Amino acid sequence: MSALSRRRVLFGGAAVSAGALLTACTSNDPGTDAQVKTNSSGDANAAPGTKVVIGFSAPAADHGWIAAITNNAKAQAGAYTDVELKTVEAGADAAAQRAALATLIAQKPTVLVMLPHDGKELNATGLEAMRAGIPVVNLDRAFPSQAAYRLQIKGDNFGMGLAAGDYIGAQLKAKGVSNPIIGEIPGIDSLELTQERTQGFNTALAAYGFKVANRRPAEFTADSGQASATALLQALPKMDALWNHDDDQGIGVLAAIKQANRSEFFMVGGAGSKAAIDAISADNSVLKATVTYSPSMASSAISLARLIGQGKGLNDLVELQVPKQITLASETITKENAAKYAKLGF
Amino acid sequence: MIAEAVRAKSPRQIDDGVIRNLGLVGVLIILVIIGIVTRPELYSDPTWVRNNVLTILQQASAIGVVTVGMTFVIIGGGIDLSVGAIIALSGVWATTLATQSYGAAGMIFTALVVGLAVGVVNGVLISYGKLVPFIATLAMLVSARGLAAQISGKQTQVSANATINDIASTKLIGIPLLVWILAAVVAAGWVLLNRTTFGRRTVAVGGNPEAARLAGINVKRHTLMLYALSGICCGIAAIMLTSQATSAQAAMANLYELDAIAAAIIGGTLLSGGRGTIVGALFGVLVFSTITNLFAINNLSTEVQNMVKGGIIVAAVLIQQFRYRSLTQLLKR
Numbered sequence: 001m002s003a004l005s006r007r008r009v010l011f012g013g014a015a016v017s018a019g020a021l022l023t024a025c026t027s028n029d030p031g032t033d034a035q036v037k038t039n040s041s042g043d044a045n046a047a048p049g050t051k052v053v054i055g056f057s058a059p060a061a062d063h064g065w066i067a068a069i070t071n072n073a074k075a076q077a078g079a080y081t082d083v084e085l086k087t088v089e090a091g092a093d094a095a096a097q098r099a100a101l102a103t104l105i106a107q108k109p110t111v112l113v114m115l116p117h118d119g120k121e122l123n124a125t126g127l128e129a130m131r132a133g134i135p136v137v138n139l140d141r142a143f144p145s146q147a148a149y150r151l152q153i154k155g156d157n158f159g160m161g162l163a164a165g166d167y168i169g170a171q172l173k174a175k176g177v178s179n180p181i182i183g184e185i186p187g188i189d190s191l192e193l194t195q196e197r198t199q200g201f202n203t204a205l206a207a208y209g210f211k212v213a214n215r216r217p218a219e220f221t222a223d224s225g226q227a228s229a230t231a232l233l234q235a236l237p238k239m240d241a242l243w244n245h246d247d248d249q250g251i252g253v254l255a256a257i258k259q260a261n262r263s264e265f266f267m268v269g270g271a272g273s274k275a276a277i278d279a280i281s282a283d284n285s286v287l288k289a290t291v292t293y294s295p296s297m298a299s300s301a302i303s304l305a306r307l308i309g310q311g312k313g314l315n316d317l318v319e320l321q322v323p324k325q326i327t328l329a330s331e332t333i334t335k336e337n338a339a340k341y342a343k344l345g346f
Numbered sequence: 347m348i349a350e351a352v353r354a355k356s357p358r359q360i361d362d363g364v365i366r367n368l369g370l371v372g373v374l375i376i377l378v379i380i381g382i383v384t385r386p387e388l389y390s391d392p393t394w395v396r397n398n399v400l401t402i403l404q405q406a407s408a409i410g411v412v413t414v415g416m417t418f419v420i421i422g423g424g425i426d427l428s429v430g431a432i433i434a435l436s437g438v439w440a441t442t443l444a445t446q447s448y449g450a451a452g453m454i455f456t457a458l459v460v461g462l463a464v465g466v467v468n469g470v471l472i473s474y475g476k477l478v479p480f481i482a483t484l485a486m487l488v489s490a491r492g493l494a495a496q497i498s499g500k501q502t503q504v505s506a507n508a509t510i511n512d513i514a515s516t517k518l519i520g521i522p523l524l525v526w527i528l529a530a531v532v533a534a535g536w537v538l539l540n541r542t543t544f545g546r547r548t549v550a551v552g553g554n555p556e557a558a559r560l561a562g563i564n565v566k567r568h569t570l571m572l573y574a575l576s577g578i579c580c581g582i583a584a585i586m587l588t589s590q591a592t593s594a595q596a597a598m599a600n601l602y603e604l605d606a607i608a609a610a611i612i613g614g615t616l617l618s619g620g621r622g623t624i625v626g627a628l629f630g631v632l633v634f635s636t637i638t639n640l641f642a643i644n645n646l647s648t649e650v651q652n653m654v655k656g657g658i659i660v661a662a663v664l665i666q667q668f669r670y671r672s673l674t675q676l677l678k679r
Contacts, residue, residue, distance in 0.1 A: 018459050025445040025456055026497050060500070063597070067500040189648065214645040222502055222591035223598045227405060231642035234401045237394055248502050252591040259515045259590070275504065 034075030035068075035296040035344055037303060045312055048082045052309030054302060055109035056087045057101055058139070059117050063220055064248045065271060068295035068346035069115060069139070076299035083306050094121035101125050105132060110309040111150075113301050115139040123148050137305045140297060146324075150308060153301050153326045155293040157196035158203075160245075160330040163291040164268045165204025167332050168241045171266065171288075173208060180240035181213045183232050183265075185225065185253055187245045189217035197245055197270070213239075218249045225252030230260065239265040247273035247290060254279070257286055272333060274345030281338035292331045295346050300326075366614045369665070370629035373658070377636045385643050398639065400522060406635035407524040408433075408586040409605055410628060413613075414535040415579030416606040417627040421539070422572040423552035423619030424479040428468060428486035429580050430602035431494070436460040436584035437594030438494040441503040450509035457588070458581040464490055465577015469570030487603070494596035502595040505588055513589035524586055531582065535624045548572065552619030608655070609634060612662035633658065 054077060058069050070087070077085035088104045090097040094117040101114070105128065112134050116122035119141040126136045126148030135150035143149050172180045184201065186194045194217070205211055216232040218224040225244070233239070233256065244253045247269045257267070269276045269290030276290045304322050307313065313320045333341045382389045389395055412429050419426045439445065440457040448456075464486065471482040505511055516523040539545035550558040551568050559565045583602075588594045607617075609630030615622025634655060641651040 019463075022439065022456060022459060022463075025439060025442055025448075025452075027442065027444040060495075064501050214642070216642055217648055219597070219600055221595055221597045221600065222593040223587050224600065226591040227638075230401060230405060231638060234398055234639065235643040235645065237388070237391070248595075251502060251504060251593045255511070255514070255590065255592040261515075 034071045035294070035299050035346065036072070036075045036079050037299060043315065045307060045315055048080075049310040049312070051082050051084065052111060052306050053084045053086060053109045054305050054309070055101075055104045055107070055112040055134075056085055056114075056302075057090045057097060057104065057112075058115035058298075059090045059097065060092070064273065064346060065246075065293075065295050066115075069298040072295055072298040072346075073113065073302050076302040080306060082310075083302070085302070090115075090117065094118050097122060098125050101129075105129050105134060108132075109134060111135050111137060111305040113137040113139060113298075113305050115298070116141050116143070119143050135305075135308050137301050137308070139301050149324075151301075151304055151322055151324060151326070153297055153304065154328070155297060156327050156330050157193045157293070158200040159327075160270060160291045160293050161197040161200025161202070161243075162204045163200075163330045163332050164243045164270065164289075165201045165207075167268055167289050167291070167334075168243060169205055169208035169210060172210065172240060177240050180210055181236055181238060182210060183236055183239050183242040184212045184215040185228050185232060185242065185244040185249070186215065186217045187220040187249065194245065201243060218246075218252070220246050220249050222249055222252035222255070225249030226256045226259075227252075229253040229256035233257065233260045233262055241265055242267040242286075243270070244268070245270040247271045247276040250276060250287070254285055254287060262286075272331075272341065272345060274342075277333060277338050277341055277345040280333060280335055281342070283335050289332055289334045292328075292333060292341070292344070294328065294344055296344055297328055366666070367623070367626055367629055370613065370626065370633060370662075373633055374629070374636060377633070377640055381640050381643060384640075388643060398643075400525065402632065402635045402639050403525045403528070404522045405638065406631045407522075407528040408583040408590070408599075409602060409609070409635075410528045410631040411531045411579050411583045411586065412576075412602055413606045413609045413627045413631050414531050414624060415576035416603075417610045417613070417615050417622050417624055418535070418539065418548060419479075419572050419576045420607070420610050420615050420617060421552045421619060421622040422548045422569060423555060424472065424569065424572065425483065425607065425617075426468065426573060426576045427480065427483040427603045428464070428490055429576065429583075429606055430599040431487045431490035432461055432464045432577055432580035433584045433587060433599035433602060434594070434596050435464060435490040435494040435497075436581045437588045437598055438498045438503060438596055440584065441505050441588060441594040442497060446505065446507055450507050453505075453507060453510055453588075454585055457584045458578060461577040461579070461581025461584060462574055463577070465574040465580070466570065468577065469573035472573065473566040473569040491596055498594075498596050500596065502593050504593045510585070510589050511592045513586070514592075524590070527582065527586060531579065532624060532628050539624055544568075544571075549620060552621075554620070605631075605634060608659050612659055614666060630662075 056073050059066060077083045086109055088100040090100055097117050112129050123143045123145050126143045129136050138149035138152040140154045142152060142154060186198055188194060214232055214235050216228040218228040242265055244250045250269045263286055266288045267286045269287055272290050272292035272294055279285050279287045307322050313322055416426055436457040439460045440453040445453055445456050468483055468486055471477045472479050513523055518526055547563050547568050550563060551565050555565050587599060610627045611617060613626030613630035637654060
């Protein structure tokens with residue numbers, strides 16, 4: 001009987017066992033290290049208060065930074081006994097997020113924390129929630145209308161470029177390099193945030209009389225970072241400094257530098273990933289610093305949303321309520337302070 | 347139909363292929379001359395020039411391997427839009443902590459088997475499920491990236507395996523291992539297409555599936571095998587890319603499908619199937635890789651680079667159509 005020929009049995013068996021083996025290979029325990037504010041003893045605000053239901057929505061992106069945003073929000077909410085977090089998947093685009101948020105708003109959470117796919121496109125949803133009496137905490141990607149949010153908390157893209165440029169300028173000046181060759185590897189070039197980072201970088205370098213010699217955009221992924229860095233290194237046979245906008249793509253950038261056997265320059269990263277901070281403190285690669293754009297802002301957003309829900313203000317400020325706008329400073333992590341930032345890496 | 351198959355082997359047709367490849371070599375030479383004229387100080391250093399050639403080849407290696415598989419699929423009358431997604435899934439699957447615990451061999455095995463398996467699913471959907479290749483592989487593009495994101499938890503998975511990471515920096519006789527892999531895949535692809543019945547059948551199935559069926563070819567099984575072949579090529583490319591980036595993630599190999607299709611097309615492969623060459627596809631990849639290099643050494647923006655790429659694709663296809671039409675007219679006379 002041909003249906004049970006030895007070949008078929010062998011092939012079938014091989015396929016089944018390969019399948020079984022591979023399914024076992026999808027296990028992946030990342031060991032999430034969320035950035036949570038826990039130690040708040042002696043802080044009156046930390047004492048449990050009225051129960052707050054916080055609605056949360058962020059894009060389901062394929063990037064470590066966004067993943068950390070959601071993880072942080074969940075972990076921070078879990079650290080409070082008086083907070084209930086309701087998350088909705090934001091889906092693939094602004095329209096999907098709008099639909100998901102409509103459902104969430106209908107459930108009447110006390111406060112809504114939202115990282116929109118696009119600030120402009122979700123502006124109307126912010127307005128709608130505010131009109132329904134739900135304070136909105138706008139996370140990172142800004143709504144154009146001030147009426148669309150109670151609190152806006154975001155990172156500083158221009159400041160990131162400024163910090164990177166300042167570090168590079170100061171280092172090169174200290175070394176006495178008069179006409180330095182500086183490379184830049186931005187992320188997706190069409191994004192506003194990339195353009196702001198580059199503007200900040202150029203502004204800081206201009207103060208030292210320096211400018212970027214070559215600029216090769218990548219796509220925030222490690223493989224695109226590798227490709228862009230390889231092209232950049234080939235174009236600049238000698239380089240003094242390099243700024244790579246994003247530590248995730250930086251994995252590929254560092255790999256390319258190692259593959260090309262280059263070490264005559266120093267590199268500054270961006271965002272502040274755990275791997276980058278570890279590499280900086282180990283001080284065994286060209287990576288000497290990174291400028292932060294920390295997803296810890298999601299943890300802070302949840303804490304502030306809780307205070308807004310409970311009608312409390314920030315203890316160190318005179319005002320009785322939480323401020324309306326908070327822009328996080330972009331901090332420069334170097335070997336000297338890396339230990340302090342280690343727990344903030346994502 | 348049989349006449350067409352015979353014509354495919356006629357010396358005139360082979361001459362046409364050689365001329366087309368010579369055209370691409372011409373484009374390559376022009377690109378290099380532009381490079382020499384615009385950056386003479388770089389090109390005056392022989393070490394740099396040697397490095398540059400190797401860099402161009404190395405950056406073409408992963409996409410080149412994918413293009414070989416893609417060329418087979420297109421010659422066979424199909425299209426595979428899921429290659430980038432298959433690379434991402436293979437790469438992610440091969441770099442999970444569980445897979446990495448089996449060492450380099452386990453990672454390579456996983457990447458190849460995942461690539462093959464996804465290719466087989468594509469093939470089954472298209473040949474036995476009777477889905478249009480465009481739709482089946484488009485669905486696979488979306489779902490394979492989805493599964494990759496699911497497995498990786500949307501994180502970048504760093505490869506801690508020194509053997510895998512060293513593939514990208516290893517050189518044999520002064521030439522990077524990645525380039526050797528590309529050479530081996532291109533050579534195998536060339537032999538498979540031009541010197542085996544599998545290759546002849548691919549051309550026949552792509553040229554006219556009904557005629558091929560009447561001639562006794564198992565068209566369905568053959569189509570399935572073409573997508574499986576493309577899947578394996580993606581598995582190989584996944585290892586190459588993972589090694590280069592020392593990591594894998596769900597968004598890797600973004601838009602590789604378009605680069606691979608474009609390279610195959612400017613290399614003279616007919617999108618409608620039935621005709622194409624592996625060497626042409628290789629030149630197509632090299633032209634793109636050289637353009638990227640040329641724009642990098644001149645610090646020109648990637649926007650302009652994409653426009654030039656688009657222009658080259660259109661020009662190549664226009665020239666082909668013109669040549670093909672005049673050739674058929676010539677034969678009709």
